[in-house]
Amino acid sequence: MTDYVWKLKVKYRPDQPRVPSGSPEGGRWASSRFAGRAPGSPVMGADTKAAAFLAQGLPEVNSLGDKVRDKDGNPVYSGESRPMVKQEIVENLAEGSGLAEEMVNMLVAKWADTSADEDRKALEMQAAAARVFGTEVTPYVSETLGVAKLLNEEGWPLSKKEMDGFVGAMYEHTQRRLAATGFKPSDTITLYRGIGFPRSRTDLSDGDVIDMRQNPLSSWSSAPSEAAKFASHFWGKQASVLIKMEVPVSAIAGTARTGFGSLPECEFIVVGGNDVGHKARVVKVIRDYADWEELGF
Numbered sequence: 001m002t003d004y005v006w007k008l009k010v011k012y013r014p015d016q017p018r019v020p021s022g023s024p025e026g027g028r029w030a031s032s033r034f035a036g037r038a039p040g041s042p043v044m045g046a047d048t049k050a051a052a053f054l055a056q057g058l059p060e061v062n063s064l065g066d067k068v069r070d071k072d073g074n075p076v077y078s079g080e081s082r083p084m085v086k087q088e089i090v091e092n093l094a095e096g097s098g099l100a101e102e103m104v105n106m107l108v109a110k111w112a113d114t115s116a117d118e119d120r121k122a123l124e125m126q127a128a129a130a131r132v133f134g135t136e137v138t139p140y141v142s143e144t145l146g147v148a149k150l151l152n153e154e155g156w157p158l159s160k161k162e163m164d165g166f167v168g169a170m171y172e173h174t175q176r177r178l179a180a181t182g183f184k185p186s187d188t189i190t191l192y193r194g195i196g197f198p199r200s201r202t203d204l205s206d207g208d209v210i211d212m213r214q215n216p217l218s219s220w221s222s223a224p225s226e227a228a229k230f231a232s233h234f235w236g237k238q239a240s241v242l243i244k245m246e247v248p249v250s251a252i253a254g255t256a257r258t259g260f261g262s263l264p265e266c267e268f269i270v271v272g273g274n275d276v277g278h279k280a281r282v283v284k285v286i287r288d289y290a291d292w293e294e295l296g297f
Helices: 048-055 079-097 101-113 120-133 139-150 160-180 224-231 289-294
Strands: 188-198 209-221 238-248 252-255 267-286
Touching (some): 048 188, 079 101, 101 120, 120 160, 120 209, 160 252, 188 267, 209 224, 224 238, 267 289
Antiparallel strands (some): 188 209, 188 238, 209 267, 238 267, 252 267
């Protein structure tokens, strides 16, 4: 097995504030004001190179003649292309992992169903990624997987070696495809994510820089508009935040063209872990409809 040393080396201060425990996001964040950002002025810009990577080889219009790209080139309306893309992924990962195509198809489909909730199969994939990348699962994954095993929920009929081999094959395939498109391991890709948080939390502001602790595999999007859909819950005790992050190419474990990930959501899978973090920037804290409107979607 290849030694996946991508070394983000962003560690956490032991005294930094924490979000409530038990979150499926596995998030731990601490904010520090980013100088020069005025509240209420979100700065967004899609990574057009990442968009071109996802759209590579796909038609610009569908069978009805409708455009299937957003203004930045992201293939957000590419439903007709999905079967072809998925088959290509399944064939490549089956060859790389040695698993049957039927099993690879189920592994990829399970991520689409649920990547980080209480499903034992999803949690086992997170645990496999932690082993492969030499990181730690978040407390949420560890505790919830333990409960799922106690309840004898069905897991994958695969050994740890087979699970790890699949994750490794996806990473290697993704890195090869990114390199073939012109990305270097040290390059970064601008990705976005929408996250909910308790409305009672008041220490987040537009423009803040936050340290994030994530699950070993976490979903991000190259399309700000798609990520914003996951930040559209801002009622009752819930508020949301849209964040963006410059992610090293070497920390991309999968994409909607190479493994896990929804193509219409322009999904990139980022390596995280309980002991390794990323620095993200708050694009917009969304507490009400007025905040949402400022995003302009």
